[in-house]
Amino acid sequence: MSTPQLILASKSASRRAMLDAAGVQYDAMPADIDERVIEQNLRGATSSEIAEALSVAKAVALAGKHLDALVLGSDSLVVAGGKRFDKPTSRDDAAEHLRFFSGQVIELHSAAALVRGETCEWSHADCARLHVRELSEVFIENYLEQEWPEISYTVGCFRIEAMGVQxxxxxxxxxxxxxxxxxxxxxxxxxxxxxxxx
Structure with missing residues (x-):
């Protein structure tokens, strides 16, 4: 029996690096979905439920075009101070996010789903709590000098595997x-x- 083809419905370098390091064979293709529309239809849902629904939606978007493949969708959401944050739209926006996060706890909700054809075979969500230290304006400016534009692709304005750990x-x-x-x-x-x- 042959191994089913796996497609990662993401262009995330971090997700690709995780699968590569784990020795998983896959093809990566970005999923084209309107996340805001999906979120509007999920009013009242928890952040983990939204992340899981977006993971399923990303996988479904590609599974219909690749019927013999198993498609892995994944998504992450950030909540801090009861407010939901998306990827920063500009360097100034990233600075505002970091000022808001300073001294707070970020909840990072990450989810994944496996879809074959029109069937969601599996989905799962998890949450991590990241305690942000007090960030000075000098640090924020230096941090963005080093990490922009790479962090423009991330929710939370950080790459934990890079300077974001600070x-x-x-x-x-x-x-x-x-x-x-x-x-x-x-x-x-x-x-x-x-x-x-x-």
């Missing part, structure tokens, strides 16, 4: 969730689907 004094949660995908549950689901050896 934002935090403590992190509660799984390192893979912080990187943007709950990898261990994903690997377990891929074994159940026959993509990886069990």
């Amino acid at each position: 934002l935090f004094e403590r992190i509660d949660g799984d390192q893979f969730t912080v990187l943007g995908m709950p990898l261990l549950p994903v690997l377990g689901a891929l074994r159940e689907q026959g993509v990886l050896l069990s």
